[in-house]
Amino acid sequence: MQIESIEKKAFNIREHIINTVINNGDGHAGPSLSCTDILATLYFGVMNVNVDEPKWEQRDRFILSAGHKCLGLYGTLIEKGYEKAEVLKTYNMLESIVPGHPDMKKFTGVDFSSGALGHGLPIGSGMALSAKLKGDKNRVFVLMGDGEQGEGSNWEAAMFASHHGLDNLVGIIDRNGLQINGSTRDVLDTRDLREKYSTFGWSVKVVDGHNIEELLNTFQSIPFQKGKPSMIIANTIKSKGMPFAEGNVKYHHWNPGKDSQESKDATDALEQYAREKGWKL
């Protein structure tokens, strides 16, 4: 039951993402769609947060280090009840609370602003250390992209987190294999991320990032090893849920324009998926 309800939430988040980009004319659809199942699992099956008290000190923290995936986060927080879905109509508009990267000063429920890559893991490490020092039980989740692994600050933080035994810190790499200029392998080959993070003192698991059950089971087993930070490498498909765009690098930033054939195809795909599942749109 829980798995199906998370799947439905993930579907709703996809709907938010796709409709927002169609309505706006463009946006970072691809990377938001690849991490949707991860976000839905975290917020509806794993994280301990309180919508009525967004700043509750004991809450689990989430940092979207790859801030361009913000439509995924906005959709998730809206499904969670932090804001009404109407705010997405103002996506990227002047004074909007939903700009192209999440801002903690604008959107309640965003635990830290992001946008520049390679900042999330250091900040998350500081948050996790803070909880440890205070004896708090909350955990910190940092979602990164695989292209983002090129930023050296991640590896500084990777050393720091294991050195300090931050087993309340969970890194998640949304490994969709694509970045702006092509495949991550061609742009800057990260090679074996499992081996890299293991060598840096983390406990690592590799999962299917679209399999809610596997994601849930994996998150429920954190920390994978006491005294070590946990890293989940989630294999995903960029633009998941838009069949014509899946795994195609040109949809990192999707420019469908309004009333385009692509917009129609994306909406049709959502409808068909919902029909198959027996869900109402």
Next chain:
Amino acid sequence: MTIKKLNPRDVFGEVLLDLGRENKNIMAVSCDSGSGSGMNPFKKELPHQYLEVGINEQNAIGVCAGLAEGGFIPIVSAIAPFISMRAFEQIRNDLGYANMNVKVIGSSSGLSHSALGSTHQAIEDLTLMRVVPNMVVLNPGDGYEVEMSLKKAIRHKGPVYIRMPRHAMAEPLEATERNFEIGKGEVLMNSGDDIVIAVSGTLSVDGFMAGKILDEMGYGVKVLNFTTVKPLDTKLLCEAYKSAKYLFTLEEHSVIGGFGSAVLEALASVKHEAPIHLIGITDGSIKTGPYRELLEAYGLTWEKVADRILNEIKNN
């Protein structure tokens, strides 16, 4: 009062330890800065409030942002060019725009690491830190200013950059009464309106002594000292400027974007014709050598400053 001939690092270390004893939320964060940070006594007595992050300034700033989010008050120290430049984007985003309660100490700033060359000299840090949103920028020049900067920075909620000098003051400063507040400048000398010398940081004594030379030559001189570069005490500055014949700024920093630029920005809309000259380090100049000799080579010691001022007046 007479300034004690103290090592600023020792003053910083003592004050930090006192503050740490009083406030358990204070966390001293070191980037392998060793004795240069002045944090060793703190580390010894309050090890649970001390964090060593190693040689990784970008991560250090992120970690401090996370600690601050959890209610701690991190004081992070590293050699000035590395913390202010390598970690600039982290400081801008994760401390500035996020308005995090973190105090950044740029240690051994300016020409402190005089013989180590341009990599270790920070003559651009004021330019960079000034532009960070919400950032208070303090530029202490002596033991008293170091002590007060740290004390007031801890009480201020939000990010603060303190540009720490490394060398003991060369000569005592003869100003009588000092009352440090963030955002307030002070009058070190006031014998008239011919020449105003506005100084910030380590050269306050040189500015003061240059003023004395000019005063003894018969000029009316005001010497104003600004430990806070941002927010600048524009009231004190504008009032002095309106009646001045010449205004000189003096700093151990590049003349592009530093204290002198802050003064120019503040005076941009003040209607007056007195020429303004910025005395500091000019673009692209890389000199090395013993500290005082280096200041001399840059024309920043009081005799040289007095000469430069006299020259400008003659040529005007």
